[in-house]
Amino acid sequence: MTDREVPDAEMRLVGSVAEGEATAVFPWGVIVDLGLSRDGLIDVLYIDDDDNYEVGDRVSCYLSAFDEMKNKFILRPPGQVPVAERLRRIREQRDLSS
Numbered sequence: 001m002t003d004r005e006v007p008d009a010e011m012r013l014v015g016s017v018a019e020g021e022a023t024a025v026f027p028w029g030v031i032v033d034l035g036l037s038r039d040g041l042i043d044v045l046y047i048d049d050d051d052n053y054e055v056g057d058r059v060s061c062y063l064s065a066f067d068e069m070k071n072k073f074i075l076r077p078p079g080q081v082p083v084a085e086r087l088r089r090i091r092e093q094r095d096l097s098s
Helices: 083-097
Strands: 017-026 029-033 040-043 058-067 072-076
Touching (some): 029 058, 040 058
Antiparallel strands (some): 017 029, 017 058, 029 040, 058 072
8 A cells, every 4th residue: 555545444434424623724624634544624615604613623524535636535514415416406596596
């Protein structure tokens, strides 16, 4: 296994819910230490205006995928709808209002 490879046991966690600690909060997302070989990222697309993440917060996350380019697990809050579904719903609402 190279430094860039993620252990198989961790890859099998994709699709499950994990808990970690917010280690950094940026305008583009929140970095979460999951206790794994790679950190996770909650992309700003999954952060609502009323969400208030702070460094040190315990965060429960759904592990959506592993992004090889970012070398991070892609996370979303467990109750949050995936981005593709959110965009589909917005298009449907626009179509109904037209």
